[in-house]
Amino acid sequence: MYRNEPEFLFYGMEDLKEADERAFLRMLVSFAAEFGLEGNIWQHWLTYRIITAENPFSLTCERMQVRKDATVLKLAEPDLDRIRLMMADEPVSIMKDYRAPYADSEPSAAGRRIMELSFRLAECDNTGDFCRVVTDEYERYGCGMFSLFRAFRAEDKPESAYVPGEPHFVPVTEMSDVTFDDLIGYESQKETLRANTEAFVCGQHANNVLLYGDSGTGKSTSVHALMHDYFDRGLRLIEISKAQRHLMPQIMSEIKKRNYRFIIYLDDLSFEENESDYKELKAMLEGALEKREDRVLIYATSNRRHLIRETWGDRSDMEYNEDIHRSDTMEEKLSLASRFGVAIFYPKPVQKEYLDIVRSLAERKGITLEGEALYDAARKWELRHGGMSGRTASQFITWLEGLQSQTE
Numbered sequence: 001m002y003r004n005e006p007e008f009l010f011y012g013m014e015d016l017k018e019a020d021e022r023a024f025l026r027m028l029v030s031f032a033a034e035f036g037l038e039g040n041i042w043q044h045w046l047t048y049r050i051i052t053a054e055n056p057f058s059l060t061c062e063r064m065q066v067r068k069d070a071t072v073l074k075l076a077e078p079d080l081d082r083i084r085l086m087m088a089d090e091p092v093s094i095m096k097d098y099r100a101p102y103a104d105s106e107p108s109a110a111g112r113r114i115m116e117l118s119f120r121l122a123e124c125d126n127t128g129d130f131c132r133v134v135t136d137e138y139e140r141y142g143c144g145m146f147s148l149f150r151a152f153r154a155e156d157k158p159e160s161a162y163v164p165g166e167p168h169f170v171p172v173t174e175m176s177d178v179t180f181d182d183l184i185g186y187e188s189q190k191e192t193l194r195a196n197t198e199a200f201v202c203g204q205h206a207n208n209v210l211l212y213g214d215s216g217t218g219k220s221t222s223v224h225a226l227m228h229d230y231f232d233r234g235l236r237l238i239e240i241s242k243a244q245r246h247l248m249p250q251i252m253s254e255i256k257k258r259n260y261r262f263i264i265y266l267d268d269l270s271f272e273e274n275e276s277d278y279k280e281l282k283a284m285l286e287g288a289l290e291k292r293e294d295r296v297l298i299y300a301t302s303n304r305r306h307l308i309r310e311t312w313g314d315r316s317d318m319e320y321n322e323d324i325h326r327s328d329t330m331e332e333k334l335s336l337a338s339r340f341g342v343a344i345f346y347p348k349p350v351q352k353e354y355l356d357i358v359r360s361l362a363e364r365k366g367i368t369l370e371g372e373a374l375y376d377a378a379r380k381w382e383l384r385h386g387g388m389s390g391r392t393a394s395q396f397i398t399w400l401e402g403l404q405s406q407t408e
Contacts, residue, residue, distance in 0.1 A: 003158065005025035011075060012329070025094070025095070026096050028042065028045055028098075029041075031044075031045055031048070031097075032044070032098055032100070033100075034173065035048075035107060035108050035110055035111030035112050035114060036100065036105050036106055036107035036108050036111045037098070037100075037107055037115060038099055038100050038105075038107075038115065039097065039098060039115065039118075040095070040096050040097070040098070040122070041095040041098045042087075042096065043087050043118050043121070043122055044115060044118045046083060046086060046087055046118075047114055047117050047118040047121060048114050048139075049143075050083065050117075050121075050134060051113075051114065051143070051147060051148055052143070052144055052145055052146070052147075052148060052234050053143060054059070054143055054144040055143075056072060056075075057072050057073070057075065057076040057138075058138050058143035058144070058152075059138050059143060060072050060262065061135055061137055061138030061143070062139070062142040062143050062147075062258070062259045063259050065139055066135055066139070067376045070254070075134065076131070077127060077131055080127065080130055080131050080134055081127040081130065081131075083130075084121070084124060084127065084130045086240060087121065087122060096207055103322065104197055108173065108174070109150075109177075110148045110149060110173065113141075113148065114148075116178065117133075117137055120133050121133055121134070127194070142258070142259055142260060145169065145171050146236055146258060146260055148171070149171035149172065149173065149175075150172070150175055150227040150236065150237060151171070151172040151224075151227055151236070151237040151239065152169040152170060152171050152172060152232045152236070152237070152238045152239070153169070153170045153172060153238075153239050153240075154168070154170075154238055154239070154240045154244055154247050154251060155156070155168045155169075155170055155244075156168065156244075156247070162267050166372055169238065172239075175227065176224065177228060178221055178224050178225050179225050179228045179229070180194070180225045180228075180229070181221070182221065182225070183218045183222060183225065183356060183390065184220075184222050184356070184357045184361070184390065185348060185349065185353055185356070185390070186217070186218055188219065188254075189211075189218075189344050189345070189346055190222060190225075192342065192344050193209065193211070193222055193223075193342075193344060194226075194229070196209055196342050197226050197230060197235070198265075200235075200237055200261055200297055201233050201261055202316045203294070207297070207340070207341025207342045208295060208297050208298040208299070208300075208339070208340045208342070209297070209299045209300070209341070209342045209343075209344065210299075210300050210302065210340035210342070210343045210344070211223070211296075211299070211301045211302075211341065211342060211344045211346060212301070212302045212303065212344070212346070213302070213303070213345050213346030213347055213348070214303065214346065214347065214348040214389060215303055215389065215391070216348075216386070216389030216391030216392060217346035217347065217348060217349075217389055217390055218346060218390050218392055219301040219346050219390075220267055220301055221390075222346075223237070223263070223265055223267075223299055223301065224237075226263070230261075233261075234259070234260045234261050235261045235262075235263065236259070236260050236261070236262050236263070237262075237263050237265050238251065238255070238262060238263070238264050238265065239265040239266075239267065240264065240265070240268065240279050241265060241267075242266070242268075245266075248264065250360065251264065252296060255295070255296065256295060256296065258295075260295065261295055261296075261297075262295060262296045262297070263274050263296075263297050263298075263299050263301075264296060264297070264298045264299070265299050266298065266300040267300075267301050268301060268302070268303070269300040269301065269302045294312070294316070298340075300340070308376050348387065348388060348389055349388050349389065349390070350388070351388060352378075353388075354368075354376060354378070354382065354389070354392075354393060355375050355379075357390055357393040357394060358374065358375070358378040358393045358397065359374065361373075361393060361394060361397040362374060362397055362400070363399055365397055365400075367397065367401065367404060368404060369400060369404075371386075377396075377400075381395075381396040381399070382396070
């Protein structure tokens with residue numbers, strides 16, 4: 001089926017030799033649908049394999065600028081030349097001019113990157129140019145899934161296929177393209193978060209961050225918005241759930257070797273009074289024997305300023321009656337929040353701020369309801385839907401959009 005099959009010492013495409021043609025075509029169609037691709041899907045798929053390959057050559061290019069006479073480049077040249085010939089070989093001609101089934105289909109952000117590199121590689125008519133384009137791509141973006149996607153979720157690897165207990169990174173392929181402009185208000189909070197992240201991306205000293213406050217105020221949105229601004233500068237987000245905290249040492253060990261800046265994202269973080277595993281997180285934030293990684297920070301969001309639930313009983317072992325010193329129990333519980341170098345408070349908006357958010361969102365969405373009629377409806381909505389917050393305002397505008405579209 002395929003001519004000029006390489007050994008692919010570096011690129012691991014041995015599966016092409018044994019591929020069933022119909023099964024392979026189904027795979028290409030699924031691949032095109034996942035990324036919203038059109039055109040020469042065969043070339044796009046080979047390009048995707050180049051981008052996501054993690055091998056001695058690609059990892060070396062990710063970490064440093066490779067000289068033209070470097071041995072690792074000479075070792076990779078035969079494989080890259082064979083891939084170049086495969087791109088021109090067109091063994092699956094039916095996929096040469098693929099058209100998406102939907103007229104309004106648009107490529108994803110990852111799909112646009114795949115097609116852009118695919119077009120550049122297709123224009124290379126010799127091995128030297130092809131190797132130079134691939135090398136430049138690895139040096140600029142890195143390699144593997146981290147080079148293609150902004151955010152990931154950690155999952156336990158299946159014990160049948162991997163070493164038990166090791167993390168597996170699943171890319172978030174449809175991440176919303178939210179920006180800081182989408183979060184109305186909270187200017188000082190956004191500025192503090194961006195300043196810390198800017199220092200981190202630039203390789204300067206930066207702190208772990210706790211974003212706390214009322215629900216629906218934009219804490220998670222602020223973290224997501226960072227990926228819009230800093231993805232092209234090497235920032236990646238890895239989200240782990242509360243139940244996956246045991247994976248953090250393995251995650252740290254795996255990502256510290258990569259040439260990116262990582263934010264470990266803990267959403268809605270809190271602990272009940274009978275939970276003691278918060279001590280592991282304390283050690284990772286600060287105080288463990290192992291040196292803190294310069295390329296990794298922990299950002300957490302919580303509705304609580306103090307992450308561990310307190311009770312009045314915690315105050316009962318004061319050293320002296322009416323003394324100002326807190327008990328040892330309370331100090332232990334409060335120490336987790338203090339390990340975050342930056343704590344940013346997101347308060348619930350007052351009525352004027354809430355109505356300003358409603359008005360701004362209505363203008364952006366083209367809502368025809370205006371003035372006091374809009375404000376009265378917004379007040380009634382928040383009374384029945386959890387109070388005043390940015391989330392409530394957004395849900396209200398979404399509801400108005402639906403009503404407006406029905407009458408048009």
